[in-house]
Amino acid sequence: MRASLFITCYNDTLFPETGRAVVRLLERLGVDLDFHPKQTCCGQMHANTGFRGEAFSQAKRFVRLYQDAETVVIPSSSCVAMIRDQYPGLFAELGNEILRKDFEALLPRVYELSEFLIDKLGVEDVGATFTHRVVYHASCHGVRALHLGERPYKLMAKVRGLDLATLTNVDRCCGFGGTFSVKNAEVSSAMLTVKLQDVLATKAEYCTALDNSCLMHLGGAMHREYAGMKTIHLAQILASTETEATL
Amino acid sequence: MKQPVESRQLILDRIHAATPAAAGDASQLADAYAALPRTYIRRSSLSTSARIKLMIHRLREYDAEVVESTPADLPAAITAQLAASGRHLFVAPPGTPNKWMVTSARKITGLKWTIDHGLPIGEIEKAEGVVTAATCGIADSGTIVLHHSATEGRRVLTLLPDYYLCILRASQIVETLPEYFSRCQQPPALATYISGPSATADIEMTRIKGVHGPRILVVIVVRDDK
Amino acid sequence: MSHATPGRVSLDPRFAPPFPEAALIMLRNPQLRKNVGHAIDVIQAKRGKLVVEKTDWQELRSAASAIRFHVLDNLGAYLEQFEARCTAAGGHVHWAADAAQARQIILDLLRQENATEVIKIKTMTSAEIQLNPFLQASGVNVYETDLAEIILQLGDEDPSHIVVPALHINRSQVREIFARTMGLNNLSDDPKELTNAARTYLRQKFLTVPTAISGANFLVAETGTVAVVESEGNGRMCLTLPQTMISLVGIEKVLPRFQDLEVMLQLLARSATGERMNPYTSLWTGVTPGDGPQKFHVVLLDNGRSSILAKEKERQTLKCIRCAACMNACPVYRQTGGHAYGSVYPGPIGAILTPQLMQMKYAQTLPFASSLCGACYEVCPVKINIPEVLLELRSQVVNQERKQAGRVFDLMYLGLRIANLIFATAWGFHAAQRMGRIGLRFFTRKDGWIHSLPSLGAKWTQTRDLRGLPQQTFHQWWATRAKEGK
Numbered sequence: 001m002r003a004s005l006f007i008t009c010y011n012d013t014l015f016p017e018t019g020r021a022v023v024r025l026l027e028r029l030g031v032d033l034d035f036h037p038k039q040t041c042c043g044q045m046h047a048n049t050g051f052r053g054e055a056f057s058q059a060k061r062f063v064r065l066y067q068d069a070e071t072v073v074i075p076s077s078s079c080v081a082m083i084r085d086q087y088p089g090l091f092a093e094l095g096n097e098i099l100r101k102d103f104e105a106l107l108p109r110v111y112e113l114s115e116f117l118i119d120k121l122g123v124e125d126v127g128a129t130f131t132h133r134v135v136y137h138a139s140c141h142g143v144r145a146l147h148l149g150e151r152p153y154k155l156m157a158k159v160r161g162l163d164l165a166t167l168t169n170v171d172r173c174c175g176f177g178g179t180f181s182v183k184n185a186e187v188s189s190a191m192l193t194v195k196l197q198d199v200l201a202t203k204a205e206y207c208t209a210l211d212n213s214c215l216m217h218l219g220g221a222m223h224r225e226y227a228g229m230k231t232i233h234l235a236q237i238l239a240s241t242e243t244e245a246t247l
Numbered sequence: 248m249k250q251p252v253e254s255r256q257l258i259l260d261r262i263h264a265a266t267p268a269a270a271g272d273a274s275q276l277a278d279a280y281a282a283l284p285r286t287y288i289r290r291s292s293l294s295t296s297a298r299i300k301l302m303i304h305r306l307r308e309y310d311a312e313v314v315e316s317t318p319a320d321l322p323a324a325i326t327a328q329l330a331a332s333g334r335h336l337f338v339a340p341p342g343t344p345n346k347w348m349v350t351s352a353r354k355i356t357g358l359k360w361t362i363d364h365g366l367p368i369g370e371i372e373k374a375e376g377v378v379t380a381a382t383c384g385i386a387d388s389g390t391i392v393l394h395h396s397a398t399e400g401r402r403v404l405t406l407l408p409d410y411y412l413c414i415l416r417a418s419q420i421v422e423t424l425p426e427y428f429s430r431c432q433q434p435p436a437l438a439t440y441i442s443g444p445s446a447t448a449d450i451e452m453t454r455i456k457g458v459h460g461p462r463i464l465v466v467i468v469v470r471d472d473k
Numbered sequence: 474m475s476h477a478t479p480g481r482v483s484l485d486p487r488f489a490p491p492f493p494e495a496a497l498i499m500l501r502n503p504q505l506r507k508n509v510g511h512a513i514d515v516i517q518a519k520r521g522k523l524v525v526e527k528t529d530w531q532e533l534r535s536a537a538s539a540i541r542f543h544v545l546d547n548l549g550a551y552l553e554q555f556e557a558r559c560t561a562a563g564g565h566v567h568w569a570a571d572a573a574q575a576r577q578i579i580l581d582l583l584r585q586e587n588a589t590e591v592i593k594i595k596t597m598t599s600a601e602i603q604l605n606p607f608l609q610a611s612g613v614n615v616y617e618t619d620l621a622e623i624i625l626q627l628g629d630e631d632p633s634h635i636v637v638p639a640l641h642i643n644r645s646q647v648r649e650i651f652a653r654t655m656g657l658n659n660l661s662d663d664p665k666e667l668t669n670a671a672r673t674y675l676r677q678k679f680l681t682v683p684t685a686i687s688g689a690n691f692l693v694a695e696t697g698t699v700a701v702v703e704s705e706g707n708g709r710m711c712l713t714l715p716q717t718m719i720s721l722v723g724i725e726k727v728l729p730r731f732q733d734l735e736v737m738l739q740l741l742a743r744s745a746t747g748e749r750m751n752p753y754t755s756l757w758t759g760v761t762p763g764d765g766p767q768k769f770h771v772v773l774l775d776n777g778r779s780s781i782l783a784k785e786k787e788r789q790t791l792k793c794i795r796c797a798a799c800m801n802a803c804p805v806y807r808q809t810g811g812h813a814y815g816s817v818y819p820g821p822i823g824a825i826l827t828p829q830l831m832q833m834k835y836a837q838t839l840p841f842a843s844s845l846c847g848a849c850y851e852v853c854p855v856k857i858n859i860p861e862v863l864l865e866l867r868s869q870v871v872n873q874e875r876k877q878a879g880r881v882f883d884l885m886y887l888g889l890r891i892a893n894l895i896f897a898t899a900w901g902f903h904a905a906q907r908m909g910r911i912g913l914r915f916f917t918r919k920d921g922w923i924h925s926l927p928s929l930g931a932k933w934t935q936t937r938d939l940r941g942l943p944q945q946t947f948h949q950w951w952a953t954r955a956k957e958g959k
Contacts, residue, residue, distance in 0.1 A: 009896065012947045013906050014940070019947035035951045041896040046889060048845060050867030054893035061897070086864070144847035173804040177844025183885065184842060185932040187496045190808040191844070192936070220937030223922055255568040258724065258775045262549040265783035269547045276550055280729055283539045287532040287736065305749075365763065368680060368714065388742075388750035401764040402713040402755075406706070425735040434696045434731035436562065436758040437765075440738075442750035445706035447620045448637065450664040451511065451644050458620065458672055459679070459706030460753065 001121065002032045004069040006062075008076045009041035015212045021239035022075050022113065025128075028239075029121060033073075036065050044082035047090070049179045056094040059087050063103045071120065072110045075235050077210050078178075080112040081145035112142070113235055114151040114210060124154045129242045131161030135204035136170075136234075137195075137218065139211040143171050152210060152234060159237060165202035172198075176217035192221050200227055208234045289429070291422035295472050298386050302420045303468060305389025309443030310456065311464040317473070322350040324467050325378065325412065330355050332410055332463070334375035338363055340404060342397025347378065347414070363404055371403060376410035377461075382435075383427050384420040384468075390442045391415065391466070392427060394435040402439060411461035417472040482812045484631045485603070486831050489815020492838040496813040505641050509633070509810045512640035513801050519747025520798065520852075527743065536736045538856035541792035544727055545782060551694040551727045552773065558697025562759025564769040571776050572602035578772050579604065579686065579719055580611055586717050586768070588613060588684040594701065594708045595619035596688025597635050597795065598721050598774060600817040601830070604686075615686075616678050618707035620671050627654040633811030635818060636745045636797040641810050675707065685711040685766070689722040690794070691737060692771075695730040698758045699771065702741060704751050712755050718766035723774050725782075725791040737794060740854035744796035777830035786865045790825050792855040797822075799849035799859060805842060814839060821849035825862040833869055840866035884929045903948070910942040917941035 003026065007019045026033050043058030062083070066072050074080050084107065091100040117123055136156065142148040156164055175181070175191025182188075199207055199218065207222070209215050212233050219231035263269070270276035291298060306313045316324035325347050329337065335357045339348065341364055348360045361370065380398035381391050391413055393399045405411055421427050445460040456462065482495045489495060499505060524530050544551055556566040569575035583591060591613055599605065605615045605626075617626045621639035625632055628650035632638030639647075648662035651670050660670060687708065691700040699720055701708050712718065728737065742751040760769050782788050800806045800820025811819030816827040816836060824843060828836040840863045849859045871886075880886045895905040916923045923939040925931070933939060945953075 007947050009902070013909070013942060016943050016945060016947035016950055020950060023951075035948070037948060037952070038899040039948075040899060040902040043896075046893060048864065048867070049885075049889060050840075050864070050869075050871035051889050051893065052868045052871075054889065057893065058896050140844070140846040140848075144851060171848075173844050173846035173848065175804065175844055177846070179885070179889075180841070180844045182929060182932040184493050184496065184805075185935060186493065186500055187805055187808055187842075188844070189936040190500050191804050194804075194808070216939070217937065220933070220939055223938040223940075224924075224936065254570040254574060254775075257570055258568050258773070258779060259549050259553070261775070261779035262552070262724075262782060265779055265788075266546055266548060269549060273550075276547055279543060279547070283536065283543055285536050285736075287529040287536055287739075372680065385750075390750050395764060402709065403764075406709050406713060424739055425732075428732045428735040431731070434693070434698065435756070436696075436698075437761055438754075438756040439709070440750065440754040440756075441752065442748070442754075443752050445704065445752050447668060447705045448515075448746065450620070450624075450639075450642075450647050450667055451508070453644075453664040455664050455668040458668055459675070459710050 001030065001071075002034070003071040003073045003116070004066060005033055005035050006039055006042070006066070006072050006074045006079070007035070008074065008079050011075060011212055014216065015233065018075055018212055018233040018235050021233070021236040022073070025126060025235060025239040026073070029123065029126060031121070039065055042079045042082050044079055045178055047082060047086050052090065053094065055086070056090045059090050060095065060099060063099065063106055067102050067106055069106075069109065071116070072106075073113060073116045074110065075113045075210070075233065076212065077112050077139055077142035077146050077148065078213060080110060081141040083107070083110055085145055112146055112148070112210065114148055114155060115146070117155060118151045125158035126155065126238050128158070128238045128240055129160040130237045130240045132206055133163040133165060133204045134206045134208050134237065135165040135167050135199055135202040137167065137174060137199065137207055137209040137214055138170050139209050139214045140171070140173050142210050148210070155234070155238060162237070165204045167202055168198050174214045174217055176214050178213070181217060188217075192217060196221055196227070200229060204229060206237075207231045208237055210234050287425070288423055289425040291426060293386075293422050295417070298422050299417050299420055299468060299472070301422065302384050302386035302389060305386060306466055309389055309464075311389075311443065311466055313466045313468060315468045315470055318469055318471050321414070321467070321469055322346050325414070326351040326354050328412055328465050328467065329358065329376070329378075332376060332465075334410055335359060336373060336375045337361070338366065338371055338374040338377050338404060338408060340379050340398055340400030343378065343380075344398075363400055368403065368407075371407045374408045376412065377404050377408040378412040378414070379405060381413055381415045381419060383430065384415045385424055385427050386420055386422045387424065388442050390440050393439045393441065395437045395439070402437065405439070405441075406460055409461055410463045410465070412465045412467065414467050414469060416469045420468075481631075482815055484812065484815060484817050486816050486827050486836040489836070492813060492815070492842040495815055496809045496842070499809045499813045504643070505810050506808065508641050508643050510807055512634075512637055513807055516637075516747050516801050520743060520801070523743045523747060523749060527739070533736055533740055534854055534856050537740055537854055538792065540728065540733050540736060541855050542789070544729060545725065545788055545791055548724065548727070548782065551729055552724060554694040555692050555697055555727055558695070559759050559771060560697070562697050564697065564759035564771060567770060567772045569772055569774050569776070575602050575721060575772055575774050575776065576604055576607045579721065580608065580613070582717075582719055582770055583608070583613055583684060586684055588717070590614045590616065590682045591684045591686055592616045592618050592678055592682045592711050592715065593622070593685065594687040594703070594711045595622045595638070596686070596721060597632070597817055598688045598723055599686065600632060602721070602774070602776065604721070616682065618675055618678065618711060620668065620705060620707075623671055623674075624650060627651070631812060632817060633819060634797060634800060635795055641812070679707075679710040679714050683716045685715040685718050687711060687718065687720045689720050689726060690741070691734065692722055692727040693731050693734070694727050696758055698731065698756050700734065701755045702738070702751050703753050703755075704746065706753055709753055709755055712757065713765045715766050717768040717770075719770045719772060721772045721774060723776075724778050725793075741794055741796055744798040744852065744854045777832060780832060781829045787825070787829060787862055789857050790822075790829060790862055792857050793822055793826070794855055796854055798852040798854060802848040802852045804846060804848065805844065814842065821859045822857070825859060825866060828866055833866070833873070837870045837873070840870060888929065903946075906942075906946055910944070913942050
């Protein structure tokens with residue numbers, strides 16, 4: 001099984017440890033992983049802020065980089081949602097027929113991490129050990145755009161020692177919303193406060209998710225407020241074994 | 248300010264310019280309409296008795312008082328309800344069967360029936376209660392359907408009095424809303440769908456019943472299915 | 474004077490402050506947050522149960538969406554059919570191109586009847602055209618009859634929700650308003666007593682005022698019928714007691730056939746108030762001798778709707794049946810309430826409808842008043858893909874900005890333009906990462922976290938820390954690993 005890793009612009013810059021965990025995890029599962037050195041961004045930030053022309057140029061670049069990849073794995077549900085939900089419209093409106101066709105051919109080969117594990121590799125037990133109490137934040141893009149459903153829960157159920165807390169209002173938005181967190185910083189913070197109340201009430205040690213964007217937002221407040229909880233991408237939990245903790 | 252006639256054409260022109268895919272003629276329009284997907288539930292899955300039971304359950308959920316009666320016992324059942332109400336001045340639609348009124352008038356002292364042959368509003372306002380038939384009962388939502396025929400009365404009749412006794416035949420009860428619509432031979436010119444006493448939740452979402460409209464709803468379900 | 478909303482925000486999109494500014498005013502009001510949250514929780518809980526119970530919920534949504542799209546595609550034909558049937562049944566149909574025309578048509582009709590008073594059923598469309606102040610200024614006293622609208626009218630408050638407009642006001646605030654304006658000094662704050670006070674106050678009005686104004690939930694083209702959905706009974710009062718009825722209705726509210734109500738009515742009450750069916754639904758066709766108003770007028774309102782109809786991605790906005798499920802589900806609305814949107818249409822639907830009704834000349838911050846979580850689309854009974862429309866409108870707002878000279882001073886605009894250059898090439902991206910790491914080092918504390926940033930960054934750090942940029946990016950780690958032969 002060969003796969004190409006699209007790490008995402010913000011993971012590359014801010015959360016390289018998530019990328020390292022994805023590599024460890026997938027190689028442990030026998031995946032022959034490669035990494036295109038010229039990758040940058042999927043264009044989501046621009047598309048979501050109304051800069052469609054700019055997003056298009058990034059989308060075009062993405063398709064050109066990966067059009068020959070067997071499979072593309074992305075540890076970020078919002079980026080996959082961008083590719084799945086918005087690229088079609090961008091190419092229909094701003095592209096050409098050839099580009100659009102190349103994209104259509106590529107699309108079925110693009111997977112979010114938990115989709116790749118469950119649907120493509122067909123595994124639920126990835127051989128992980130993570131002896132901690134964990135609360136899972138279901139990112140909006142994962143829930144509503146990708147319909148990930150039970151996938152992350154199936155994966156977590158097989159992690160040895162993981163004590164999964166129940167989160168009330170589990171599918172309520174954390175308030176990050178990309179540039180919304182800056183353009184509407186106060187509302188974003190109010191939403192964050194409400195979300196944090198539910199998350200902290202679980203008394204978990206770690207808050208995990210499939211998107212570092214949400215975790216950056218939640219974790220930033222946890223750190224500011226000395227809340228005593230840490231954030232960690234699910235990839236890092238899944239990569240963690242008895243002998244090697246990935247934190 | 249443009250005259251109304253001009254705006255009609257202006258608006259229609261704007262709409263036509265905005266809808267290039269509009270059907271070319273009435274028959275194309277009807278075809279497009281007929282092709283619309285309707286995979287929602289359109290038929291009842293309940294037996295007659297289950298349907299009636301559900302209707303009664305829903306009515307009671309809305310705090311309506313419900314009793315059953317055979318067709319033969321209906322006049323007695325009406326009398327019993329009116330007696331229990333403690334009220335005496337009742338209005339009724341012009342097509343109300345005499346049988347419904349004769350027994351109660353005889354048995355309850357001071358009971359007065361006024362038939363609505365174009366009563367002034369002030370007279371209806373004085374009434375303490377109203378009794379009517381109905382067109383349909385929709386069990387799923389406990390809805391009483393009035394088409395305001397001669398036995399159901401004009402709309403204001405079931406609105407002003409504080410007590411409303413509705414006579415609903417079991418054979419009029421359907422389970423789902425689509426079944427009611429499919430039963431309508433023709434769409435009614437006037438209709439009121441009642442699903443319980445009036446209510447408001449405008450103050451802190453606290454449901455308060457009986458703002459305007461009858462605060463007491465009693466339904467006699469006549470078992471004409473047996 | 475108004476306790477419910479200290480720091481008032483105009484609901485006229487032409488004068489309302491930008492959403493972030495208006496939201497901040499509302500965020501500083503904890504009572505408002507509490508009231509809004511409580512109301513939403515009640516409706517959401519009820520709705521949730523009923524949606525699970527309604528096993529064909531998704532099929533109903535699909536049918537409703539299809540019916541509404543079909544109507545929009547053929548709006549002209551259905552409106553003309555409605556007009557013909559309504560007129561044949563004794564009604565009069567008027568067409569208002571914009572708000573000013575609608576107001577004038579209504580005033581002229583009232584003057585025809587020598588009406589100095591009018592009773593009203595709640596209709597957001599009349600708030601959209603700012604009808605009440607216009608009528609008052611023209612010498613017509615307007616009496617709202619919906620409990621929420623009475624609270625707002627007597628308390629000089631603005632609506633903050635399209636179904637439960639006074640949800641931001643709690644019982645003691647209502648008590649204060651009623652006590653003051655109805656002269657009832659011994660009134661308690663028990664909702665039952667408060668409702669009774671309203672009932673008594675209105676009874677005489679219903680029985681004596683001969684002219685009424687309503688909106689409509691649906692128009693049925695096939696029959697010329699108008700449908701009004703309500704809970705309190707004030708609608709039935711206004712629809713049956715007066716002599717003259719004027720119904721103001723947006724052109725998009727028409728349905729093809731009577732039968733289509735079987736879909737809409739199953740969705741509406743469950744979505745709006747969490748009930749299987751609202752207490753009272755009234756349907757009437759033109760004029761019926763001996764029953765209800767003998768003079769009936771429908772004022773069809775365009776006011777920007779036909780221009781929305783012309784836009785392919787945006788026209789789905791007009792499918793809306795005004796149930797408010799979207800704002801009940803919205804995590805942004807939950808925090809800010811409706812007034813922050815500076816429009817009588819708040820929440821997710823307001824964020825797409827309001828700027829469009831204003832031809833994108835005003836309310837340009839509304840499409841950005843969303844984290845794009847998608848909860849609204851999930852609950853919309855007619856499947857309006859609100860996030861899709863939000864993104865489309867954001868693009869239009871940015872394209873407007875591209876033409877403005879002042880854009881060079883907008884840091885967000887500049888930042889995104891520069892970011893696009895950065896993402897265009899790997900070397901540009903990597904260079905920017907290096908520069909960012911060096912630049913942010915100054916702000917990074919010993920524990921490796923950034924606590925405070927200047928300028929746009931301050932918007933982040935005002936409430937959140939940011940972990941400092943790691944020494945090595947992922948791609949650098951990969952390159953090193955590759956060199957070392959894995």
